[in-house]
Amino acid sequence: MQVLHDAPLAPLTTFRLGGPATRLVTATTDAEVVDAVREADASGTPLLVIGGGSNLVIGDKGFDGTALRIATRGIEPAGTRLELAAGEVWTDAVARSVEAGLAGIECLAGIPGSAGATPIQNVGAYGQEVSSTIAEVIAYDRRAGETVTLTNAECGFSYRHSRFKADPERYVVLRVRFGLEDAGGLSGPIRYAETARALGVEPGDRVPLGDARDTVLKLRAGKGMVLDPEDHDTWSAGSFFTNPILTDARFAAFHARVRERLGEDVEPPAYPAGDGHTKTSAAWLIDRAGFGKGYGSGPARISTKHTLALTNRGGATTEDLLALAREVVAGVREAFGITLVNEPVTVGVSL
16 A cells, blocks of 8 residues: 655546645555545545546645545456456456457446446446446445445436435445346447447447447547547546436426527427436537637637537646636526536535
8 A cells, every 4th residue: 555645636637637635545455445444534534535537626725634546456257247346447347348248338438537436427428327237336335334235226326326426425436346248249239329320320239349349439539538648638527517407397498498599490409318307418508508619718628529528728727627617507507597517526626
């Protein structure tokens, strides 16, 4: 276990932003993770858990407490099961599942971060969510002081949400077990229209696993959503805002506002989201509110490839980023009456 004091945290995040931690502990085994958590809890020290740092916005003043970087490793396939250590690099895990001929997470290729973060956020993209394949999550329960195994149902998954996100101070994820599918080298059904078009198939069709993964990687790269140290469009947290889910009544009011503002022939994106609810596109809202690709004049700007990503163009501070985020939130609210919600976790700051 490595321990550093007054340690920079910015290099541990994909935004490359944020001040130092009073103490930084890097744990490479589950036992070290648990020991570090117990030590912090016993002493009443604030604890910040860091995986791949792809979903964090840390304040410029840093974190006054112990930052625990989970650097555990391990990818263990067994039949159609796949067990991942929390610190395992997610993109590597997806690649291994494809090599093993297992379907279910191939369209989640290219998402930065660690395996242990995926159940917390219920990570999803291009028609797949981890909640559809997670069998169990092994976590340290800080309240009970013991390691527990939670079934899929006990994880409380919903859109970009989970039991872990709802109660962030309670659980520290140690391992994630996935139940995947052996479809003879084929992917799961392609559910996302953009992916289907790129593959030249119909939604619901299956394609070779490698083709699905490679196509998603190309689509993500075209939007600046695959990490590249030389490309400032990837100095981000990916999608900064979640797609709003509206009740039917709220969607009807939003629809009327769109027509009033943009014209009678303009139809906003609409996707079924469960009984009495409709999901619309945050990227569409941002663009139609006047914040196009590349918007901004300072060191924090909207990506030149995707309106949903806020980026550090180099030399930005967290306050620069938050100022841009607040401007976008206010503009969308004024234009369409919808308040966007940030997807990344904020530490020491808020919108």
